Amino acid sequence: MGGKGEVIVALDTDSSDEALSLVERLMPDIVMYKVGMQLFYSCGPAVIHNIAALGARVFLDLKLHDIPATVGRAIATLVMRGVDILDVHAAGGSDMMKEALAGVSAASRASGVQPPRVIAVTVLTSIDRDTYTREIAPGCDIGDAVVRMARIARECGLAGVVTSAFEVAGIRKACGEDFVTVVPGVRPAWAADAYDQRRYMTPRQAVLAGADYLVVGRPITRAESPRNAALAVLDEVKEARHDAGHGC
Numbered sequence: 001m002g003g004k005g006e007v008i009v010a011l012d013t014d015s016s017d018e019a020l021s022l023v024e025r026l027m028p029d030i031v032m033y034k035v036g037m038q039l040f041y042s043c044g045p046a047v048i049h050n051i052a053a054l055g056a057r058v059f060l061d062l063k064l065h066d067i068p069a070t071v072g073r074a075i076a077t078l079v080m081r082g083v084d085i086l087d088v089h090a091a092g093g094s095d096m097m098k099e100a101l102a103g104v105s106a107a108s109r110a111s112g113v114q115p116p117r118v119i120a121v122t123v124l125t126s127i128d129r130d131t132y133t134r135e136i137a138p139g140c141d142i143g144d145a146v147v148r149m150a151r152i153a154r155e156c157g158l159a160g161v162v163t164s165a166f167e168v169a170g171i172r173k174a175c176g177e178d179f180v181t182v183v184p185g186v187r188p189a190w191a192a193d194a195y196d197q198r199r200y201m202t203p204r205q206a207v208l209a210g211a212d213y214l215v216v217g218r219p220i221t222r223a224e225s226p227r228n229a230a231l232a233v234l235d236e237v238k239e240a241r242h243d244a245g246h247g248c
């Protein structure tokens, strides 16, 4: 099988200059970037406009999780040019996910901006199987929980989920081929450090598992040469896609 494996680089820094310089160095090979809490909270929406001005697209990863009305109103303020994907926590429940979608649709209609895709975070890739069963959902299997969350997100009309590569096959089976899987916790074999990720795969393994998007942060952004590291990841993805019968 294998997914398309488009690489998204996570710009986890609190410096707008650093983020933009990374984008400049990695464009046009990498065209999609993840702006998370650290960069957004320190630099605000201007950083999205500046990234988009370089021709890149943004996954704005703020992982919203609150009561439905609050999430619906908050996510509406995030609909802006350049943002291609927004996310909420599936753990917020179906009412919250529906309200998030409604907020995005209303804001897009009002502003004339193309509606971003809304996806749901299932279980963080920094949480391992034992921690999940011991601390978060006693007695529950992490794999079953992720697939159940994905199914509910799909029923609510969301476009996809953030998931570890381990659950992609089960999600495909339950939610179909057009339901998007965004996979963080990607560690090339040459990466010196897994940092805090617990459930990770190499880029090749993630593509063969069927991931649509691979989110890679520190193995690229903290490399001596981020550009060379990004090109190495892209080569690995290309080879895996070829081996999976996707062509280039």
Ligand code: C5P
Pocket: 010, 012, 034, 036, 061, 121, 122, 123, 124, 125, 126, 162, 163, 164, 184, 185, 186, 195, 197, 215, 216, 217, 218, 219
């Ligand atoms: O540096 P690293 O490759 O670990 O970065 C992964 C990125 O993906 C981080 O920005 C993290 O917030 C994000 N993420 C994750 N696990 C999830 C959802 C998002 O690691 N389930």
